[in-house]
Amino acid sequence: MDTLTHILNGFAVSTTPINLWYTFIGVFLGTIIGVLPGIGPSAGIALLIPVTFGMNPTSALIMMCGIYYGTKYGGSTTAILIRTPGEAASVMTSIDGYEMAKKGRAGAALAVSAIGSFIAGTLGVIGLTIFAVPLSSMALKFGPAEYFTLMLFAMTAVSTLTGKSAAKGLLATILGLMIATIGIDLQSGQARYTMGIAEFQDGVGFVVVVVGLFAVAEVFRGLEDIYKGTSANAMKITGKLWLTKEEWVRSIGPIWRGGIIGFIIGVLPGAGGTIASIMSYTTEKRLSKHPEEFGHGAIEGVAGPEAANNSDTAGAMVPLLTLGIPGGGATAVLMGAFIMYGIQPGPLLFQNRPDLVWGLINSMYIGNVMLLILNLPLIGIFVQLLKIPSGILYPLIIAISVIGAYAINGSMTDLYLILIFGVVGYVFDKVDIPVAPLVLSLVLGGMMEQSFRQAMTISGGHPKIFFSSAITITLIVMSVISILMPFILPIMKKYKEDGKDE
Amino acid sequence: MADRVIFVGILVLAGVYFWATSQIPTLEIGDPLGPKAFPRLLGIGLLISAAMLLAEMLKERKAAPSTQEPEEKEDTSTVKVVAGVVVATGIYFALFELLGYAVSTMLFLLAMTAYFNKGKWWTNVLTAVLYSFISYYVFSSLLGVNLPRGVAPF
Known part of the structure; x- marks a missing residue:
């Protein structure tokens, strides 16, 4: 019955005025970051880390998680009114949401995405509450070998699922791990790959990598669009910000289904909010009695995907909090934030800091209520943000990134690094190398090497330890399958089609 | 075209990384693996990604041999x-x-x-x-x- 006490205590933590205030700041910033194209949750959280230094970790983490799930609410607004997803996961919303707006139903589209987000977001947090304890007590039995193989699985899944090409996903993962090896090796005290740069002895900070890859690179892309003249104007909100009875009836099923799909996808490593919303969209289209309406303003095409990408965020918190292993780019940045506050997420956290964990989880219930209010009656305020000319917005994002990067160490090296990683991110985007796997493996790299070496020390230098328990074998098999998946799938498909022909 | 550049880039990077790894001085005390073992695995991982990229490139060429090199020219x-x-x-x-x-x-x-x-x-x-x-x-x-x-x- 310990857990129940912890959960109730968590509510006491999350409802203290100071934490309510930081929940609000988090979801408020999250909505802004979601609405604004060009800056997403990863960059937003990374930029805040140096500024929030010295804050109470519980409050700081409550705020950063608020940004994470808040962006999903804000992203839909931009998708509906400009047809550009303000946040990657709202890409499906931009199809039918924009069509609804063109037909004068922008109000209904915004309403259904806010309500759907709220229902599914809350559903997701309930799921997180239920699964957290059993999963974390299971993870307590994990040794270094289990952890190593678990990270291996998370990385291979992310490699093959995030981009168009599994090879490039793997390349990004390895690059992240390689960056993680830069600096003094803690076990032997040897400097590695520092290239004679003194600042590199402490390693390359993940904040500068994230800011470069996600914020600065996005600015380069955005300015390129302005130059090409492809940036669009926002539509006006038309129609009441509420649903008709018929729209309600059509939306409620997709919201529930989307919520469940999103949560499951969120818990699994690799896939993430974008894939969750695509899956929800195709599910709804298949179940619909009038699939021809999809793409021309079907409300189900907004309700389902929006629900899915919100419960996905709660689902993604499950492996982060219970195992200490994030399953995607944005949660990897959150993990980085945890570590910078000296807090190691994972099963022990539930034992040692139940106040922090449950305060954080329970703040998500409150944050979702706040987001519903911000994104329904008050959405008009945030829509004003879309009037900021992008020619001003993008240069400002660089200036903001400069503060974030310089604030960490007051080092010019960090500034030049965000520029270098900005260029890298821009080029990677052009050649379809995904950056999320790089961030994930950069954050996990140090831990991964450590657990690898610990496991090898335990076994006296023999790799058989990675095949010694059912858990490690399962995880290794799953890693191999996820690497081979892109090669197996087409063959299986062909086999199936051949079978049909006969 | 871009993929070929990436392929060559990976090989060059792997070479440089293996060389840089060999430059790390090691004292074999206490820690049986030392600071080089994990980086060596990463170098192998790089080579695997190069092999996978090659496989993908060959598959693509097989799938669309006629549309080879229709690279749309990016406005300079x-x-x-x-x-x-x-x-x-x-x-x-x-x-x-x-x-x-x-x-x-x-x-x-x-x-x-x-x-x-x-x-x-x-x-x-x-x-x-x-x-x-x-x-x-x-x-x-x-x-x-x-x-x-x-x-x-x-």
């Missing part, structure tokens, strides 16, 4: 604009500690908005001046973030 002026932004940002950073946060940021914003938000002089100047000085005040005075003062008189 776009590349020039992005390169210009990169250079401008580099200059901004070069002047950052010399002129200080507020002044260098103001100049950067003025230059960028003059090009990307053409003709809106009032808005641009107002944004650049207000943003750089207000953010300097908020971050360095209120939040205690260490930003270079440079030539700013306060």
